[in-house]
Amino acid sequence: MASKSTDITRKEQEGLTARSSDKQRVAPAVDVFENRDEILVLADLPGVTKEHLTIRMEDSELLIQGTQADAPDPSTWRAVDFYRTFRVPNTVNPEKISAELKNGVLSLKLKKREEAKPKQIEVKVI
Amino acid sequence: MLTRWSDLGLGGLDRGLSALNELRREMDRLFDFYDRDEEYGEFARPFYGRAFRVGLNDNGHALQLRAELPGFSEKDLNITIEQGSLTIRGERKIEVPEGYAAHRQERGAMQFARSFTLPSLIDTSKVEAVLKNGILELTMPKAEEARPREIQVRVK
Numbered sequence: 107m108a109s110k111s112t113d114i115t116r117k118e119q120e121g122l123t124a125r126s127s128d129k130q131r132v133a134p135a136v137d138v139f140e141n142r143d144e145i146l147v148l149a150d151l152p153g154v155t156k157e158h159l160t161i162r163m164e165d166s167e168l169l170i171q172g173t174q175a176d177a178p179d180p181s182t183w184r185a186v187d188f189y190r191t192f193r194v195p196n197t198v199n200p201e202k203i204s205a206e207l208k209n210g211v212l213s214l215k216l217k218k219r220e221e222a223k224p225k226q227i228e229v230k231v232i
Numbered sequence: 233m234l235t236r237w238s239d240l241g242l243g244g245l246d247r248g249l250s251a252l253n254e255l256r257r258e259m260d261r262l263f264d265f266y267d268r269d270e271e272y273g274e275f276a277r278p279f280y281g282r283a284f285r286v287g288l289n290d291n292g293h294a295l296q297l298r299a300e301l302p303g304f305s306e307k308d309l310n311i312t313i314e315q316g317s318l319t320i321r322g323e324r325k326i327e328v329p330e331g332y333a334a335h336r337q338e339r340g341a342m343q344f345a346r347s348f349t350l351p352s353l354i355d356t357s358k359v360e361a362v363l364k365n366g367i368l369e370l371t372m373p374k375a376e377e378a379r380p381r382e383i384q385v386r387v388k
Contacts, residue, residue, distance in 0.1 A: 138334070138335040146332060151302065179296060179298075182289040209302060
């Protein structure tokens with residue numbers, strides 16, 4: 107349902123949480139899509155490898171944190187720390203989240219709970 | 233932009249510096265950094281999106297270009313060097329996946345094509361472009377005559 111869109115909102119965390127590194131923290135750009143079965147989150151994370159990516163779901167808060175690999179020429183390229191949190195609706199089953207990383211883009215699929223999916227109501231003609 | 237490269241001029245690199253800086257400024261314009269989020273008010277996009285960073289380095293032997301291009305595959309990019317001019321073309325399409333409703337779209341589609349004058353002669357046969365994890369690394373070795381040379385001082 108379209109009304110669910112407001113449930114995923116960005117929670118400002120900058121300045122509240124301790125930095126995990128001395129790298130500059132930036133919020134990655136994301137797309138959020140939804141269909142009846144799942145919520146799909148795409149995030150631009152250039153230069154982040156699987157080993158340096160953390161995805162955590164805690165108290166219906168989804169965290170995406172990825173650290174860019176250092177460049178061989180750090181004087182002209184400063185690696186950054188991607189960081190963003192989302193409030194996830196409780197229609198999402200936290201046990202069923204899958205993540206894929208391709209060409210520097212993270213693709214997260216958050217499956218909805220069975221009971222949260224829209225149901226077709228049969229209308230009986232009497 | 234969000235992160236600035238250290239000024240190349242401070243590093244004491246004196247080879248083709250003004251040209252290199254010019255190239256960098258061109259790149260900054262090309263990739264449309266936005267450091268003016270406050271202008272957009274409530275609908276600001278204080279995100280990293282579209283602000284693909286570009287870094288340029290001159291290590292004496294080669295010019296190294298590094299660009300963030302997430303979501304681009306090698307077939308979305310076209311890089312040519314001709315007559316001391318570098319051209320990078322690229323296109324990334326962003327579409328709402330079939331059957332989904334879009335709630336938030338910050339990742340922009342982008343298309344660009346632009347040419348730049350390189351500050352040094354390049355050995356075009358040895359140029360290497362690697363695209364990995366959404367980062368393009370372009371290594372352009374300088375032509376033999378453009379490399380730094382150590383001059384032996386003879387004592388008479």
